Amino acid sequence: MDIRKIDDTISVSPQITYGDVAEAARLGFRTLVANRPDHEEFGQPAMADIEAAARENGMTWVYMPVESGNVTDADVDRFGAMIRDSEKPVLAFCRTGTRCTMLWALNAARTTPARELLSKASSAGYDMSGLAPRMAQQSENQK
Structure with missing residues (x-):
């Protein structure tokens, strides 16, 4: 499992397995969020298997699928509410x-x-520089 810490509230990871969930719980994660559509x-x-493992390990499960390459403002809104x-x-x-x-960057840009x-995304191994214009738009929309 390749967990990448963004900040004290959230870390992200590539696809996890059923077996990874117990380790995530042991590491102290309380909520597990799937942003990947099933299939x-x-x-x-299967998301149902990962959900079962989350519940078995006392974690809150959130299934919030987002289509790859099509992150909408509604997705960002839902993600922000979930994080909050x-x-x-x-x-x-x-x-x-x-x-x-x-999702995290666009919401936090507000x-x-x-x-x-x-900088935080880069430290976690993700280049979000291409999102800069959209991040600026998110910030402007909050004014």
Whole structure:
């Protein structure tokens, strides 16, 4: 499992397996978020299995699928509400972790300077520089 810490409230990961969930719980994650649609790719673990493992390990499960390459403002809104309301720390996963990082960055851009967010994402191994114009738009929309 390749967990990448963004900040104290959220970490992201590429696809996890049923067996990874117990380790995530042991590491202290309280909420597990799937941003990957079930059956997005052949051979991907079933979300129902991962959900069962989350519940078995005392974690809150959130299934919030987002289509790869099509992160909408509604997706960002839902993600932001989930982060605000979830027990932390949160572990979000998708195919590579990029989608989760995009959702986090676009939501956080509403209240935090983009350069700070780009730095955090980069430290976690994700280049979000291509999102800078959209992050600026998110910030402007909050004024």
